[in-house]
Amino acid sequence: VTKIKKVxxxxxxxxxxxxxxxKMEDSMKARDxxxxxxxxxxWTLEQATGHKLRFSDLGEKVYISRCHVTRISERLEKSGHIxxxxxxxxxxxxxxxxxxxxxxxxxKMWGVYGQLIEEQFSSHLSEEExxxxxxxxxxxxxxx
Amino acid sequence: VTKIKKVxxxxxxxxxxxxxxxKMEDSMKARDxxxxxxxxxxWTLEQATGHKLRFSDLGEKVYISRCHVTRISERLEKSGHIxxxxxxxxxxxxxxxxxxxxxxxxxKMWGVYGQLIEEQFSSHLSEEExxxxxxxxxxxxxxx
DNA sequence: GAAGATTGATCGTTCAATCTTT
DNA sequence: AAAGATTGAACGATCAATCTTC
Numbered sequence: 001v002t003k004i005k006k007v008x009x010x011x012x013x014x015x016x017x018x019x020x021x022x023k024m025e026d027s028m029k030a031r032d033x034x035x036x037x038x039x040x041x042x043w044t045l046e047q048a049t050g051h052k053l054r055f056s057d058l059g060e061k062v063y064i065s066r067c068h069v070t071r072i073s074e075r076l077e078k079s080g081h082i083x084x085x086x087x088x089x090x091x092x093x094x095x096x097x098x099x100x101x102x103x104x105x106x107x108k109m110w111g112v113y114g115q116l117i118e119e120q121f122s123s124h125l126s127e128e129e130x131x132x133x134x135x136x137x138x139x140x141x142x143x144x
Numbered sequence: 145v146t147k148i149k150k151v152x153x154x155x156x157x158x159x160x161x162x163x164x165x166x167k168m169e170d171s172m173k174a175r176d177x178x179x180x181x182x183x184x185x186x187w188t189l190e191q192a193t194g195h196k197l198r199f200s201d202l203g204e205k206v207y208i209s210r211c212h213v214t215r216i217s218e219r220l221e222k223s224g225h226i227x228x229x230x231x232x233x234x235x236x237x238x239x240x241x242x243x244x245x246x247x248x249x250x251x252k253m254w255g256v257y258g259q260l261i262e263e264q265f266s267s268h269l270s271e272e273e274x275x276x277x278x279x280x281x282x283x284x285x286x287x288x
Numbered sequence: 289g290a291a292g293a294t295t296g297a298t299c300g301t302t303c304a305a306t307c308t309t310t
Numbered sequence: 311a312a313a314g315a316t317t318g319a320a321c322g323a324t325c326a327a328t329c330t331t332c
Contacts, residue, residue: 004271004274006274067293094293134148136273136276235310
């Protein structure tokens with residue numbers, strides 16, 4: 001058993017993820033589809049009750065800042081994939097409401113994204129290895 | 145043994161890495177240090193023979209585009225961390241030459257970065273788990 | 289005063305076009 | 311013509327300041 005450097009595990013994680021992610025973004029763009037970040041936003045809205053979330057909640061779920069949520073929502077509204085709806089309960093807030101066009105886009109994106117995950121990632125791993133990854137990476141809790 | 149969804153492994157990888165990375169970038173910025181991408185550039189130059197690489201080679205090693213290399217090098221030269229040296233053998237090319245100030249910055253960054261890797265990542269994993277991650281993630285070969 | 293969201297300004301990244309050398 | 315690098319323009323992200331509502 002040879003002694004390993006712990007930092008090599010981090011380096012491997014860094015490089016593997018970064019290149020995989022880059023490759024997927026490239027493939028999405030090549031098909032004129034939005035980024036995976038946008039996919040995350042659409043998917044998060046779809047899962048929410050009523051297909052809507054307040055900007056602040058949306059931002060927390062997908063880990064992006066307030067003004068970034070505003071800017072992304074701006075574009076998504078322009079393209080008709082969400083609608084901004086004033087929040088009646090708390091008039092400071094704004095709902096991001098997924099439209100049927102937004103739902104369709106999410107599904108269309110999944111057609112490509114899901115295939116990329118299979119081809120570029122899952123196909124290289126056994127079921128046991130999938131399980132292991134979930135377990136090991138799940139142990140990593142970020143401390144603030 | 146419960147059946148798992150393969151996509152959950154990808155989702156875990158995605159979220160864990162993204163948040164870890166974000167947290168580290170925040171910590172670097174909080175100490176007025178450059179991004180991890182810049183760290184990668186400096187470290188790659190330091191490892192190269194003569195502490196220098198042509199822009200095109202540098203770009204390939206750190207997986208960034210030509211014009212991105214130009215822009216980053218522009219800033220690194222302004223701050224004195226690299227020098228642009230015309231390539232004599234092939235006059236189309238330009239060397240990025242690490243300066244002593246650049247080397248010092250790389251080391252200073254490592255003081256923080258190395259600690260972050262330990263605190264936020266390695267400390268949550270056993271040695272065996274480190275080894276496993278390297279093996280499993282190493283199997284993932286990106287296809288173009 | 290604090291929380292939610294927006295805006296103008298700034299900064300960094302990316303695209304397409306360009307220039308030089310091979 | 312192709313490879314290496316650069317540049318202006320467009321685009322996207324981020325910061326600080328602002329506005330409204332709680």
